[in-house]
Amino acid sequence: MRGKYLMCVFALAINVAYANERCEIKSIKSFYEYLNKQGPTLNLANKRKDQFASEVELAKQRPNPEVDLDYLKGDQFGLDQNTAALSIKHTIEFGSKREKRISKANAYSGLNSTQTDLSLYEANVDAAIAYQKIAQLQILINSVKEASVTFDKLVKKLASRKQLNPEEIVSLSTLRLASNEYKAQLNEIENERLLLLGKISFLTKCNSPRINYYRLSFPNFLSNQEQRNDSGLLQMEDLKVKLAIQELELQRSLGYSNIQLGPVVEYETQGRDEFVSVGIAITFDLPILQTNTGGKLKALKELEAQTIESSNNKQMLQIERENLSNKYNRTLITYKNMPSLQDLENKHIEVEKLFSRGLVSISMAIESHRQQVDFLKSLFDMENDLLVTYKNINLIDGDLHSFNKLLN
Known part of the structure; x- marks a missing residue:
């Protein structure tokens, strides 16, 4: 019991000392x-x-690069035709x-x-x-x-x-x-x-x-x-x-107008034939209306x-x-x-x-x-x-x- 009392007194003394330290404005x-x-x-x-x-x-x-991915599937004269195109364009x-x-x-x-x-x-x-x-x-x-x-x-x-x-x-x-x-x-x-x-x-x-x-x-x-x-x-x-x-x-x-510019890769299959095309994609707004x-x-x-x-x-x-x-x-x-x-x-x-x-x-x-x-x-x-x-x-x-x- 006496120990608890001493602890309370000690804690109170610390609080008072801390308060006095914070109140050193004269x-x-x-x-x-x-x-x-x-x-x-x-x-x-x-x-x-x-x-x-x-x-x-x-x-x-800066604007992030823009990625376009297209995929088309069909047939031509009874042959399966698949086309995939990928382009990555950077905004300038x-x-x-x-x-x-x-x-x-x-x-x-x-x-x-x-x-x-x-x-x-x-x-x-x-x-x-x-x-x-x-x-x-x-x-x-x-x-x-x-x-x-x-x-x-x-x-x-x-x-x-x-x-x-x-x-x-x-x-x-x-x-x-x-x-x-x-x-x-x-x-x-x-x-x-x-x-x-x-x-x-x-x-x-x-x-x-x-x-x-x-x-x-x-x-x-x-x-x-x-x-x-x-x-x-x-x-x-x-x-x-x-x-x-x-x-x-x-x-x-x-x-x-900004210009979006980047490479384009196209892959196409027609039956057993495969075709790969590479090019450049350019996109921009025509300043006609405003x-x-x-x-x-x-x-x-x-x-x-x-x-x-x-x-x-x-x-x-x-x-x-x-x-x-x-x-x-x-x-x-x-x-x-x-x-x-x-x-x-x-x-x-x-x-x-x-x-x-x-x-x-x-x-x-x-x-x-x-x-x-x-x-x-x-x-x-x-x-x-x-x-x-x-x-x-x-x-x-x-x-x-x-x-x-x-x-x-």
Whole structure:
């Protein structure tokens, strides 16, 4: 019995140690690095890219040789007659069809792989923002809880008095309203945090991930001129046009007829006589009724439409990029001028000391707590807005590594 107990304790210790090993995420930086190395979204993205790459292998396939076997049996003037014919024909693709298929497959794979990289980057950054938001919400929860507890103490203190003056009656009513308001806010904030925590737990495979808040150091300014990289929303528009061009080239190649060419062997018996014939078989379509004019016309119109659409999208992205950059720069100036959490905490402690000494009225205490909560909300909203804007600028530029620099 004791042995079974020790085995259970040992197994539990191993599970705890394993869980702690899996939960070695202590900051938004380590969380983002984890996602880029072994996150579940990374595995899916790699499988998708392998899927797109397989399109090239599919395009490289050549037609298999075609085998024709004919057998005829009859009689001629009372003599048995048997005829067997065998031909093996190889398909020769004219118009560089195979090369055009491969070029289109490469364009398709490049476009979708780029889209996958951008989607992975966006998903990982959104998850990192969710991690940061959980840390922010925990600070906000502590602040709201403190205000609610403080107000409850004041309510209990005033309510215990046998007689209240008019000012105290109004203060008691105001405190009760403020306390209930903060409790409602607390419920809403905790629910939001719980939902976000579930997502982080799934991504980290950890039931209780450690969430710590770090105030990020954003770059001073971003240039209004976009940086061209191998992948980005701007580059994707070029890849879309490239795919449409390759589709047109493929349709043009389909206007040429293929030729099936190969040897033919015929064996014939008539009575006791045997005959063997050898020759060449050639099969091809006569380009009389059509040369894929409809397919070429359709591909041409799709290319023209895609060229116009991509040109419009690139202009809009350039305008959006400039506006995002200006927005980022303006927000960053305000963000850097805001006091730190430590400064806010020190000022709040001073107000609490003055209030405990009776030097600050109840209404001023309520206002002090309200301002602190509102300030935290504004600070965190601004921080999240900077993160989202930074992400969107990088999506346009295709700079998928700059977010790592932001976290260093």
